[in-house]
Structures are given as C-alpha cells and as structure tokens.
Amino acid sequence: xxxxxxxxxxxxxxxTMLAGVEAQAPKEGRIINVxxxxxxxxxxxxxHIGAERNAxxxxxxxxxxxxYLRELLAHExxxxxxxxxxxxxxxxxxxxxxxxxxxLDEAQHGLNKxxxxxxxxxxxxxxVGSVLVLVCHTSEKHRFGExxxxxxxxxxxxxxxxxxxxxxxxxxxxxxxxxxEVDSGxxxxxxxxxxxxxxxxxxxxxxxxxxxxxxxxxxxxxxxxKGVMLCEDxxxxxxxxxx
Amino acid sequence: xxQGQKASRAKTMTIGLRAKAWWVLRKNRSMTLAEIxxxxxxxxxxxxxxxxxxxxxxxADVGVIDVETIDDDKLTSNGVNRYTVVKxxxxxxPVVRAKSGxxxxxxxxxxxxxxxxxxxxxxxxx
Numbered sequence: 001x002x003x004x005x006x007x008x009x010x011x012x013x014x015x016t017m018l019a020g021v022e023a024q025a026p027k028e029g030r031i032i033n034v035x036x037x038x039x040x041x042x043x044x045x046x047x048h049i050g051a052e053r054n055a056x057x058x059x060x061x062x063x064x065x066x067x068y069l070r071e072l073l074a075h076e077x078x079x080x081x082x083x084x085x086x087x088x089x090x091x092x093x094x095x096x097x098x099x100x101x102x103x104l105d106e107a108q109h110g111l112n113k114x115x116x117x118x119x120x121x122x123x124x125x126x127x128v129g130s131v132l133v134l135v136c137h138t139s140e141k142h143r144f145g146e147x148x149x150x151x152x153x154x155x156x157x158x159x160x161x162x163x164x165x166x167x168x169x170x171x172x173x174x175x176x177x178x179x180x181e182v183d184s185g186x187x188x189x190x191x192x193x194x195x196x197x198x199x200x201x202x203x204x205x206x207x208x209x210x211x212x213x214x215x216x217x218x219x220x221x222x223x224x225x226k227g228v229m230l231c232e233d234x235x236x237x238x239x240x241x242x243x
Numbered sequence: 244x245x246q247g248q249k250a251s252r253a254k255t256m257t258i259g260l261r262a263k264a265w266w267v268l269r270k271n272r273s274m275t276l277a278e279i280x281x282x283x284x285x286x287x288x289x290x291x292x293x294x295x296x297x298x299x300x301x302x303a304d305v306g307v308i309d310v311e312t313i314d315d316d317k318l319t320s321n322g323v324n325r326y327t328v329v330k331x332x333x334x335x336x337p338v339v340r341a342k343s344g345x346x347x348x349x350x351x352x353x354x355x356x357x358x359x360x361x362x363x364x365x366x367x368x369x
C-alpha cells in the first residue's frame with residue numbers, strides 16, 4: 001500500500017472554507033468549526049494541514065484553564081517564563097511575527113465557564129488575524145451554538161462537517177493508495193463494507209493487495225472479490241452483540 | 244514613483260518534510276513510518292521514504308526517539324518500526340547536519356547527544 005495523504009472531498013471542502021475565511025472573514029471572525037464522526041478523516045486532515053502550516057496544536061482536555069493555555073502557547077512559541085503580563089506580551093509578539101494557525105482538538109473541553117479558554121484563544125488569534133480551528137465530534141457541535149456562548153458562535157465563520165467517504169472518495173483513495181488496480185465494483189464493495197470510514201478503507205486496501213498477491217493478479221474485479229470480506233466493521237459486530 | 248508590493252505579504256509558513264514529520268510525531272507521540280507518510284506526504288516528494296528513514300534513525304541514535312519493531316502480520320516481513328518521541332525537544336524540528344551527522348536542537352541551540360554516550364560521561368566527570 002502506498003503511503004501518502006489523499007485529498008478527499010472533506011479535505012478539499014475544508015481548504016476551500018479556510019481560504020474563504022482567510023481572505024474574507026474579519027479578524028474577529030476567523031474561527032472554523034470542524035466536526036465529524038470517528039474515522040471520517042478529521043485527525044488525519046488536521047495533522048496534514050497542521051504540519052503544512054506549522055500550526056499550534058492544542059489537545060483540549062477536561063479541566064483546561066486559561067493559565068494552562070497561556071503556558072502552552074508560550075512554550076510552543078518559545079517565549080516561556082516571566083510574569084503573566086510579560087508572557088502575554090511575548091505571545092502577542094510571536095503571533096504577530098508568525099500568524100500561526102491554532103488547532104484546538106476536542107474543542108468541547110474549552111466550553112466550560114462560558115468558553116473562557118476558547119475566548120482567550122480567539123482574542124489572541126484575533127489580534128493578528130490568525131485562524132482558530134475548533135475540532136470536535138459531531139455529537140458535540142450543537143454545544144457551540146448555545147445562547148450563552150453567542151460571543152463564540154457568532155464568530156464562527158465556517159462549519160465543516162467531515163462526512164463518511166463518498167463513492168468518488170473511495171475510488172480516489174483506492175486509486176492513489178492501492179498497489180492493485182480495481183474496478184468500480186470493487187470500489188462499491190469496499191465502500192459498502194467500510195461504510196465510508198477511512199480507517200476501514202485502509203484495511204480493505206491491504207486485504208485487496210494480499211488477495212491479489214495470493215491469486216497472482218495485478219487487477220481485481222468485482223467478480224474476483226465477490227463474497228470476500230475486505231474489512232471488518234468492529235462497531236457493527238459490537239452492535240450485533242447488544243441485540 | 245513607488246515600486247514593489249505595498250500590501251503585507253501572507254506570513255503563512257510552509258515547512259520541509261523533516262520538520263513536518265517532527266510536527267506530527269510530536270503531536271501523536273508514536274507513529275510508524277507509513278503513518279507519518281500517509282499524513283504529511285503528497286506523493287510528489289522525491290525519496291520521501293529514505294529521507295524520513297535516515298532522519299528518524301539519526302534521532303533514534305541520539306535518543307530523541309525510541310524505535311520498536313512491531314509485527315505487521317506478514318509472513319516474510321521482519322515487521323515495521325514504530326517511532327516514539329522520548330525527548331520532546333520543542334516545537335522546532337531537530338536538524339541533522341549533513342556533513343558531521345550531528346543532531347542540532349534549534350529550541351535550545353545545542354547539539355543533542357545521547358545521554359549515555361562517552362562524551363556526556365566525560366563531561367559530567369569534569
């Protein structure tokens with residue numbers, strides 16, 4: 001299996017939104033909410049863009065405070081130490097020099113106390129027009145729209161939902177990463193068995209390569225893999241166990 | 244007459260492959276080479292595999308990362324390496340100097356040396 005990042009429709013959608021926000025949104029409104037189900041490629045896409053932009057990555061955690069975030073930003077920007085005031089000054093200066101994108105993963109943990117942590121990040125980003133990306137699971141996105149958090153929700157300029165892979169995404173994924181050529185029937189089968197989750201698609205890709213190697217083929221058709229389990233959906237098995 | 248660009252230039256910083264690898268490795272703490280490549284590579288890089296492998300080996304040699312061989316369920320394979328960050332040097336990626344092969348840490352401005360190396364022991368003995 002080849003190893004490189006595949007620019008799926010979710011990623012392209014995010015990049016379009018990001019470009020739009022950077023070009024048009026006012027400085028105080030450069031917040032993007034990214035949400036999606038597990039396996040939809042959020043983390044991989046955020047890692048890709050984060051590494052590309054040398055972004056500041058913050059992993060949200062329960063009990064996170066503004067002091068913790070200030071220390072973390074100072075550490076990431078290489079300006080630790082000194083009083084709180086001096087630290088904030090140094091952070092602001094480093095932000096002005098670099099304009100880093102900030103990614104807050106598990107952003108729902110920043111919603112406590114009227115989202116003071118997100119508000120702190122927003123204000124820091126706002127000064128130089130940096131983009132703040134709030135990443136969360138789909139089930140948490142509604143929390144950002146609560147009335148008491150209007151100071152945050154009104155400043156979110158774009159919401160990007162990472163959806164499960166489409167047939168086109170699946171075809172692109174297998175075309176770019178699978179060492180074996182596959183036809184549209186195999187693509188459909190991989191999509192159906194993986195239910196559009198990239199983690200499972202990657203397993204399907206490996207199964208297809210092993211299967212082709214065993215059979216001594218360089219191309220697989222739907223007829224070849226009829227009835228073959230390309231990837232196992234553990235969640236499905238777990239749900240079956242509940243019944 | 245004034246010439247040149249007046250509007251401020253975008254300050255978006257793009258970084259090299261090794262720096263990107265350090266970024267994702269620091270974030271995820273432990274990854275295989277395939278996982279790193281699947282995250283940062285675009286498929287257009289020249290010899291990304293050997294470039295990253297050499298970089299990671301140098302980091303492992305000086306004790307910045309730990310290498311563990313894990314089974315990849317293939318009969319004829321020796322397994323794959325999993326790289327784990329044990330010394331989080333900071334946000335700036337360590338640089339491997341081509342001529343000397345030394346690893347320079349731009350965060351502290353020092354050459355990284357393995358803690359149990361002879362040089363370190365001699366230094367600590369005075």
